[in-house]
Amino acid sequence: MIEKILSLQDVNIRETTPLVSPAELKAKYPLSDETAQFVYESRETVKSILKGDDKRVIAIVGPCSIHNPDIAVEYAHKLAAVAKDVKDRMIVIMRVYFEKPRTTVGWKGLINDPGLNDTFDMATGLNLARQILREVNQAGLPAATEMLEPITPQYIADLITLASIGARTTESPTHRQMASGLSMPVGFKNSTEGSLEVATNAMKAARAEHCFLGIDNDGNTCIVNTRGNDMGHLILRGGRNGPNYDAASLVEASRLLESAKLPPRFVVDCSHANSDKDYKRQPIVWNDVIQQRVDGNETIVGLMLESNLKAGQQSLGSDVKALEYGVSITDGCISFEQTEDLLRSAHEKLGG
Numbered sequence: 001m002i003e004k005i006l007s008l009q010d011v012n013i014r015e016t017t018p019l020v021s022p023a024e025l026k027a028k029y030p031l032s033d034e035t036a037q038f039v040y041e042s043r044e045t046v047k048s049i050l051k052g053d054d055k056r057v058i059a060i061v062g063p064c065s066i067h068n069p070d071i072a073v074e075y076a077h078k079l080a081a082v083a084k085d086v087k088d089r090m091i092v093i094m095r096v097y098f099e100k101p102r103t104t105v106g107w108k109g110l111i112n113d114p115g116l117n118d119t120f121d122m123a124t125g126l127n128l129a130r131q132i133l134r135e136v137n138q139a140g141l142p143a144a145t146e147m148l149e150p151i152t153p154q155y156i157a158d159l160i161t162l163a164s165i166g167a168r169t170t171e172s173p174t175h176r177q178m179a180s181g182l183s184m185p186v187g188f189k190n191s192t193e194g195s196l197e198v199a200t201n202a203m204k205a206a207r208a209e210h211c212f213l214g215i216d217n218d219g220n221t222c223i224v225n226t227r228g229n230d231m232g233h234l235i236l237r238g239g240r241n242g243p244n245y246d247a248a249s250l251v252e253a254s255r256l257l258e259s260a261k262l263p264p265r266f267v268v269d270c271s272h273a274n275s276d277k278d279y280k281r282q283p284i285v286w287n288d289v290i291q292q293r294v295d296g297n298e299t300i301v302g303l304m305l306e307s308n309l310k311a312g313q314q315s316l317g318s319d320v321k322a323l324e325y326g327v328s329i330t331d332g333c334i335s336f337e338q339t340e341d342l343l344r345s346a347h348e349k350l351g352g
């Protein structure tokens with residue numbers, strides 16, 4: 001056949017490899033009744049904070065990316081101890097980010113390449129993601145993650161309390177549709193350019209019902225028909241022209257949301273363009289935003305910090321064994337000790 005000679009399809013595909021189905025993976029790492037109850041209640045807490053019924057502040061805290069299960073679990077246990085002490089004024093949710101959107105190219109996260117060596121063993125990546133998420137929840141911490149590949153939620157969503165759509169994908173119709181079917185609240189980042197409108201459009205789109213192509217729990221391609229997700233909110237992460245966590249930026253953001261008939265509820269990301277990508281500046285943002293909240297700005301419902309066991313960042317070279325334990329291999333992070341100080345001082349300030 002001429003089509004065979006001309007190779008019209010899969011021209012640039014080297015290989016495809018079948019994967020375990022979501023149902024099979026969940027059967028291997030099931031949710032205990034206790035964990036299911038914990039995820040449910042954590043989501044309800046976040047929802048009532050977003051509605052303004054619960055006045056606590058959401059603190060989404062943890063590594064820029066998870067690259068080592070031992071570090072993630074050690075971090076979770078340390079953070080859980082602090083979370084208990086501040087829980088009357090803050091709900092601490094761990095950043096458990098397995099999927100990294102890259103500006104151009106780079107390591108794409110633990111699910112994509114758990115070996116950190118371009119072997120792309122995604123079956124292992126998905127197994128690890130579920131194991132880590134179970135441990136984080138069992139340690140008493142709800143988990144937050146970025147949903148990047150539209151297929152991933154079927155594998156892990158039952159363990160996630162809060163999802164985000166990143167600055168690079170907020171404008172993507174695929175991600176907005178996916179968000180409309182997610183079972184937990186979803187934060188939309190403003191775009192890397194700094195556009196808030198892109199994120200408000202995303203919130204509008206995700207509140208609507210959609211029909212699109214996806215996979216079901218058995219891993220079959222299917223038509224996904226969603227109800228819409230009304231728990232969308234805006235994550236301010238700064239943009240090309242600088243930060244957007246100051247009081248004037250929050251007023252502007254509130255106006256935009258109100259004119260779009262959306263509730264003005266913001267999570268401020270203390271990292272990324274709000275810290276000019278200098279992890280050491282995150283405490284400046286954190287303290288400023290906590291002060292705004294203490295001064296009465298209740299549109300601020302949460303803050304996000306990139307934090308790891310140890311401060312800084314290291315490059316992922318070819319020798320994985322040479323990596324320093326507890327240090328980020330993506331964006332720079334503040335240390336656990338500094339994170340604990342920030343959480344405790346915020347707790348004190350929020351007490352009035």
Ligand SMILES: O=C[C@H](O)[C@H](O)COP(=O)(O)O
Nearest residue numbers: 100101102103104106330331
């Ligand atoms: O949060 C992580 C990074 O900012 C994001 O994944 C982009 O990273 P990159 O610009 O290093 O590719």
Ligand SMILES: C=C(OP(=O)(O)O)C(=O)O
Nearest residue numbers: 064166167168189237272
């Ligand atoms: C990639 C991230 O952020 P952003 O989408 O804001 O760049 C992140 O929070 O990990």
